[in-house]
Structures are given as structure tokens and as C-alpha cells.
Amino acid sequence: MKTLGIIGGGQLGRMLALSAIPLGVRCRFLVPKDDAALLDFGARYSQLDVAEINDFTHGLDAATTEIETIDPRIFTQVMQHAALWPTPAALDLKRDRRREREHLTALGLPQPKWSQAGIHADLPAACAQVGFPCRVKAASGGYDGRGQWKVNSAADIAAIPAEAAPYTVEAEIDFRGEFSLVAVRGADGDIRFWTPSLNVHRDGILVRTEPDVNGTVSRDEVAEGERCLRTLMQSLDYRGVLAVEFFRTGAGILINEFAPRVHNSGHWTIEGAVTSQFENHVRAVLGLPLGSTALRAPVITWNVLGFWPDRQALLAMDGLAVHDYGKAERAGRKIGHVTLTNPDAAAIASLESLLG
Ligand SMILES: Nc1ncnc2c1ncn2[C@@H]1O[C@H](COP(=O)(O)OP(=O)(O)O)[C@@H](O)[C@H]1O
Ligand SMILES: [Mg+2]
Incomplete structure (x- = not known):
């Protein structure tokens, strides 16, 4: 019997566990939030400290994660004791939309025209470079459409929160x-x-x-x-x-x-x-x-x-x-x-x- 470690306490971890059980795979969880969908499985909220992570990794065949945005030191520590897939290199790109876009650019893959702004004061130039309409996204922390602002003209930039910096700016795509x-x-x-x-x-x-x-x-x-x-x-x-x-x-x-x-x-x-x-x-x-x-x-x-x-x-x-x-x-x-x-x-x- 194999044992899989799952980092994250939401529905994705839950559905991973539900599919692992019939394969004869035992699951163990590292759950960083107390409102987790995995609490039904007896998973307990974790402080993510060294002792808990060592407990979690003990005897694992492999570990995986359903979240990218937690403290990357947790991944590093898990990796000292268990194979972690995907690797931190892949997870790292998702911590910052600028890094994700840069990686796609380096690979020459098709994406909307884009630029970046480190602080709010850089937004007018970054938006002008992409052209209007464009979409400003907080580089970190956005999900399910949160942390995004459609910008039809330079006048819309003032309404974007300065504390959401840094940002990516991308062309607003009129998709089919x-x-x-x-x-x-x-x-x-x-x-x-x-x-x-x-x-x-x-x-x-x-x-x-x-x-x-x-x-x-x-x-x-x-x-x-x-x-x-x-x-x-x-x-x-x-x-x-x-x-x-x-x-x-x-x-x-x-x-x-x-x-x-x-x-x-x-x-x-x-x-x-x-x-x-x-x-x-x-x-x-x-x-x-x-x-x-x-x-x-x-x-x-x-x-x-x-x-x-x-x-x-x-x-x-x-x-x-x-x-x-x-x-x-x-x-x-x-x-x-x-x-x-x-x-x-x-x-x-x-x-x-x-x-x-
Ligand atoms: N550049 C864009 N042009 C047009 N629509 C967009 C653009 N970026 C995002 N959207 C719309 O917003 C949705 C959520 O954006 P996305 O970047 O995928 O953020 P999240 O990380 O919240 O999923 C997309 O699926 C799409 O419908
Ligand atoms: Mg999306």
C-alpha cells in the first residue's frame, strides 16, 4: 500500500483523496486552513511548523499540492523527505503572474500582449504600452476573477488599488x-x-x-x-x-x-x-x-x-x-x-x- 501526502485542505485535495482510496492509496494531509473541505476526512488544521511537516512527510511515497500560494519554504521542507510533484519550479511561476508570463514569453508561446507595473505610478505607461482596452491584474493573490480591473481608458487607472501592486497589464481579448x-x-x-x-x-x-x-x-x-x-x-x-x-x-x-x-x-x-x-x-x-x-x-x-x-x-x-x-x-x-x-x-x- 502506498501513502500519498496532499498539501492543501480544499475541494481539490478532497477529490484527489476520493480517487486515491479505490486504488489502495492511503492519503495524509497538510491542511493550512481551518475551513477546509478535508476536515470531513479527519484532517486537522496545521500550523505548518517544522515538527508538523516532518510528521506529515514521514514514510510518504510522494507528495503533491492543491495550492501554489503558500509559503514556498513549506515545499522546500517537504522535499527534503519526500518527492514532491509538481516541482517547486512549476509552483513558483504561479506565485507571481509576471513570472508566469515571462516563462511563457521565453518559451515563445502565444499569449495576449502584456506588460508589467511594479507600483501604481507605473500603470499609466504600462497600460499605454499594451493599449486600450486592457486588463490590470494583481501579480499575486488573485483567484476566481478577484484582483482584476478592466481599463477602458487612462481615466480608469485611478480606481485600481495601489496596495494590489505589483501588477501585470494585458490586452483585453474580445474572444469567441x-x-x-x-x-x-x-x-x-x-x-x-x-x-x-x-x-x-x-x-x-x-x-x-x-x-x-x-x-x-x-x-x-x-x-x-x-x-x-x-x-x-x-x-x-x-x-x-x-x-x-x-x-x-x-x-x-x-x-x-x-x-x-x-x-x-x-x-x-x-x-x-x-x-x-x-x-x-x-x-x-x-x-x-x-x-x-x-x-x-x-x-x-x-x-x-x-x-x-x-x-x-x-x-x-x-x-x-x-x-x-x-x-x-x-x-x-x-x-x-x-x-x-x-x-x-x-x-x-x-x-x-x-x-x-
Ligand atoms: N485579458 C483578458 N481579456 C478578456 N478576458 C479576460 C482576460 N483575462 C481574464 N479574463 C476573463 O476573466 C477570467 C478570469 O481571469 P484569470 O486571469 O483566469 O483569473 P483567475 O486567476 O481568477 O482565474 C478569464 O477566464 C476570462 O473570462
Ligand atoms: Mg483562470
Whole structure:
């Protein structure tokens, strides 16, 4: 029996654990927040001190993380006793959007025109360099659309908080649609892709995602996207699941960002693919053979934001899988997701009205 260490206490760690158990893999958790979705598993809030981390790593076969933004010294310390995937080099790029963009630039991968500003006073020049409209993003700490400001003209810059510095500035893309590619790279360098995910965001937060069963994303776009992921994974000596979010434009695809972990746009793979992103991440990290990423059935996933709709009504729907992360309800917060298998128009309409 193998033992996997999971750093982070949210829904991603929880779903990793749920997929690891049937493989006979025991999970141990390092949970840095006390509102964690993993508390249901008996995981305890950790102070992340040296003694606790040593306890955590004792006898692990490998460790992984669902969060990039914690103190990097924790990763360094874990690595002294256990193999950690992805490596700190990959995690490090996500601590600062400027480093992420610089890395993509160095690899020559397609992305929106961008610049950076160290302090608020640098924003007018950085925005002018990119052109209007543009989007200013806090280099660190943003997620689910937080820490971003659309800038239509120089007059909008004053409203951006100075304490959010440093920033990236990027062209505002008038996209046809958003999609992501989720892939897994195994210990032997084997890379497998799931069907592309079509993503719909509202106010910067993912609300709906589904495998592209109708070929909305063209073959050329998929081929270019896969090239981006291969290049990125190889550059990072990557192991595990990695996701890249893309914009589809009239002039080709552009990388919005990547995530060195399992990703919200891959949640549909639990019901919709032969092997889920979570199971394949566990397999990759432990050096086990990868499972098939083939599509099993058409599915659609919706995030549950803020508050649960009537659960009786949800559970009464045929073919609907409910994933409750065990988190407290709070306006705008991602507290779960639901996935509908073999969706038809009537079921989609009634579900979307239930979810609001
Ligand atoms: N440059 C851009 N042009 C147009 N829309 C954007 C741009 N950057 C972000 N967005 C929109 O905001 C969403 C969230 O932005 P993203 O950079 O992915 O932040 P987060 O880290 O919060 O996911 C994107 O999925 C997209 O819908
Ligand atoms: Mg994003």
C-alpha cells in the first residue's frame, strides 16, 4: 500500500483523496486552513511548523499540492523527505503572474500582449504600452476573477488599488470563447490529454464547463493548444496534471493562464472520462501507469456558487451527480459542483433555473 501526502485542505485535495482510496492509496494531509473541505476526512488544521511537516512527510511515497500560494519554504521542507510533484519550479511561476508570463514569453508561446507595473505610478505607461482596452491584474493573490480591473481608458487607472501592486497589464481579448486543455504527464514522460473543456465564466468565475463533444474548438486550435502544454510540461520537467486556459480569437488561440494542478475545468472527467483528472494525477505522482483519458459520455458541469439550491430537487434529477465540498455557504463562494450525464435541453434548462 502506498501513502500519498496532499498539501492543501480544499475541494481539490478532497477529490484527489476520493480517487486515491479505490486504488489502495492511503492519503495524509497538510491542511493550512481551518475551513477546509478535508476536515470531513479527519484532517486537522496545521500550523505548518517544522515538527508538523516532518510528521506529515514521514514514510510518504510522494507528495503533491492543491495550492501554489503558500509559503514556498513549506515545499522546500517537504522535499527534503519526500518527492514532491509538481516541482517547486512549476509552483513558483504561479506565485507571481509576471513570472508566469515571462516563462511563457521565453518559451515563445502565444499569449495576449502584456506588460508589467511594479507600483501604481507605473500603470499609466504600462497600460499605454499594451493599449486600450486592457486588463490590470494583481501579480499575486488573485483567484476566481478577484484582483482584476478592466481599463477602458487612462481615466480608469485611478480606481485600481495601489496596495494590489505589483501588477501585470494585458490586452483585453474580445474572444469567441474560452476553452482549456487538461493533460497528465506520467513518470516516464507519457502525456495524455482529455477532451478539450469549453468554459463559461461569469464575473471572472467559472460557472459551466463541459467536454467539447461537438468539435467547437477546431483541430488546428487543439493541435496548437496541445503543443503549448507539451512545451510547458517539458520545460518544467512536469509530473501530474496540468491545465492551460485559452482564449479563442479570430487570429488563433492565446494562453490566459496555466494551473500546475488538477483544475476546475477538469471536474467533469469524474463522470465523463474513463479515468478522472484526480485519479491520473494520483497515478502520475506515485509513478503508476496512467489510465485512459477517453471520453465515456457527454456531460456538463456547473459550479455551485454561494448557496445550495433545493437538494431534494437536485437529487431527484436523473443522471445528476452532486459534489458537495462541505464548505460553509457564503455569497460567491465555490461550495460544490454538479455534473449532468447525457444532458438534454429540458434537463439543462431546469438545472440552470435551479442553480440561478
Ligand atoms: N485579458 C483578458 N481579456 C478578456 N478576458 C479576460 C482576460 N483575462 C481574464 N479574463 C476573463 O476573466 C477570467 C478570469 O481571469 P484569470 O486571469 O483566469 O483569473 P483567475 O486567476 O481568477 O482565474 C478569464 O477566464 C476570462 O473570462
Ligand atoms: Mg483562470
